[in-house]
Amino acid sequence: KKRSLSGIKPTGFPHLGNYLGMIRPAIDLQDDFEAFYFVADYHALTTVRDPQALRQSVYQITAYFLAFGLDPEKAAFFRQSDIPEVTELTWLLSCVTHMGLLERAHAYKAARDQGIEKDINHGVFTYPVLMASDILIYDSDVVPVGADQVQHLEMTRDMAQKFNSAFGGDFLKLPEARVREDVATVPGLDGRKMSKSYGNIIEPLLPPKKLRKQIMKIETDSKGLDDPKDPSTCNIVTLYKLFASAEELAEMEENYRRGGYGYGHAKQALFEKMDEHFAPYRERFNAIIDDHNYLDDVLDAGARKVRPTVEDVIARVRQASGLGR
Ligand code: TYM
Numbered sequence: 001k002k003r004s005l006s007g008i009k010p011t012g013f014p015h016l017g018n019y020l021g022m023i024r025p026a027i028d029l030q031d032d033f034e035a036f037y038f039v040a041d042y043h044a045l046t047t048v049r050d051p052q053a054l055r056q057s058v059y060q061i062t063a064y065f066l067a068f069g070l071d072p073e074k075a076a077f078f079r080q081s082d083i084p085e086v087t088e089l090t091w092l093l094s095c096v097t098h099m100g101l102l103e104r105a106h107a108y109k110a111a112r113d114q115g116i117e118k119d120i121n122h123g124v125f126t127y128p129v130l131m132a133s134d135i136l137i138y139d140s141d142v143v144p145v146g147a148d149q150v151q152h153l154e155m156t157r158d159m160a161q162k163f164n165s166a167f168g169g170d171f172l173k174l175p176e177a178r179v180r181e182d183v184a185t186v187p188g189l190d191g192r193k194m195s196k197s198y199g200n201i202i203e204p205l206l207p208p209k210k211l212r213k214q215i216m217k218i219e220t221d222s223k224g225l226d227d228p229k230d231p232s233t234c235n236i237v238t239l240y241k242l243f244a245s246a247e248e249l250a251e252m253e254e255n256y257r258r259g260g261y262g263y264g265h266a267k268q269a270l271f272e273k274m275d276e277h278f279a280p281y282r283e284r285f286n287a288i289i290d291d292h293n294y295l296d297d298v299l300d301a302g303a304r305k306v307r308p309t310v311e312d313v314i315a316r317v318r319q320a321s322g323l324g325r
Pocket of ligand 1 (some may be wrong): 005006007008009010017018019020021022023040043130131134135143144145146147148149183184185186187193194195
């Protein structure tokens, strides 16, 4: 079997973009691929300063994956930091990676352009190298991600090639990003990419009342109840499309064009669809979120499952680069 690998940062609850762009696609691959998925707690430390919140978020994300159907018998689900060798490979990759490559990284450029350069720590700058190490240390074949991670995958391939050509051999395997077209960039409440940093997120497993409240905040134009509306430019329709059947979608589009159907109606329809979709997952999540022993068992077993691969790859790159005897 080929290997699928991906990671997610523990910076609070996952949002709808994480779910549709990565969590769902990743879980869907667990039958046909050997699945390795992890919570990127090292990466979160570029910003998080609250150890308790970090640990809690690791549990939340683990419970999310389990609630959504990750099968710990099939897939390995683990903490990034349970494999500290990933930081050793980060160093080896750093030594073959040009500053220029990292200066072109979107996340670093965005931080710099916002004029907060003095707040950028070295971890932010070197973030893509740690991420490349995450991927390469597991001999990964495919990496299910949203569109915002595609540049990181290109950089990963670049670093693997640099390492291989520097030391003369196929030591590191070149991975491929796998992006689902329809959910590559899930829009948030304001139509921009859904992202915690934009404050525009929908959290799918919230209790119904709170979920409804978030959905009611979706921004629209100011057309009145009676006005005909354009479904092709409306954010509510874009999200509805991801949950509704073809007939249900056609019906909403028809309502838009006809008029007499307000944005409030559309939001209510979206809420009902999402609530119906997520209710069973919410129940499963609530049943396990406080069982830290169980969640730790899952994470520990995941780390044990990936360890042989890690030891193999680390031995290979140490041998290749001249470290050790
Ligand atoms: P993170 O934690 O920001 O996001 C986790 C996953 O969710 C996807 N995603 C989205 N997809 C569609 N629409 C959106 N609005 C949206 N927002 C987020 C992301 O593309 C991602 O796949 N650097 C990574 C974590 C990471 C990683 C790795 C990923 C660390 N090491 C190795 C893959 C392989 C990150 O910050 O993702």
